[in-house]
Amino acid sequence: MLKNDLDExxxxxxxxxxxxxxxxxxxxxxxTLKELDEVKAERFSNANRELERFYPEYPAHIxxxxxxxxxxxxxxxxxxQALFEVLKEEKVPSICVLVDTNNKRAVRFYEKMxxxxxxxxxxxxxxxxx
Numbered sequence: 538m539l540k541n542d543l544d545e546x547x548x549x550x551x552x553x554x555x556x557x558x559x560x561x562x563x564x565x566x567x568x569t570l571k572e573l574d575e576v577k578a579e580r581f582s583n584a585n586r587e588l589e590r591f592y593p594e595y596p597a598h599i600x601x602x603x604x605x606x607x608x609x610x611x612x613x614x615x616x617x618q619a620l621f622e623v624l625k626e627e628k629v630p631s632i633c634v635l636v637d638t639n640n641k642r643a644v645r646f647y648e649k650m651x652x653x654x655x656x657x658x659x660x661x662x663x664x665x666x667x
Contacts, residue, residue, distance in 0.1 A: 539603060539612055548603030550616050554629045556592045560585055584635050587661060595633040595663050597624060608642075617650050624666055631665045 539548030553559030563585075571578035588598055599620070603613050624632070634652065636643050638659050648654075652662035 539607065539616060541607070547607045548612060548616065549601070550620050551600045552597060552620055552624070552632075553599075554597045554624060554627060556585075556588055556596055556598050556633075559598060587635065587658070588633055591633045591655075591661070591663065595631040597629045597632040599632055599634050613646060614650065621666060629666065631663065633661060633663050635660060636662055 538546055541547045553562075563581075567578060567581055570581060588595075601613065601616065603616075632652075634647060636647060638644060644654070644662075647662045647664075650664065652664040655661040655663055
């Protein structure tokens, strides 16, 4: 979690080191979301199905958010490097992430962090941890 000088959260990374465990734990969230917004629930479900084809070779899944005013100064890279170290210690071999290909800044960020776009679906980026 990233906090500013006022101790306010201004960024975070969520990581599930095992997609199957994530899906199991996220299922109650999906049911609640489905009651509130069918379209978002369907997108959530489809995203999980997209990632399943890369499991177990790429078992970890991440989501990163940083408020716009805190981007561009290296904090995202620092958060990712810290996450990479934890995942390496826990022997997680690789990560996959869904990214909107229209979000060129996010694509460049993930590429800088070592992710490669999956050839058949550039909205999925994959990263091996060495």
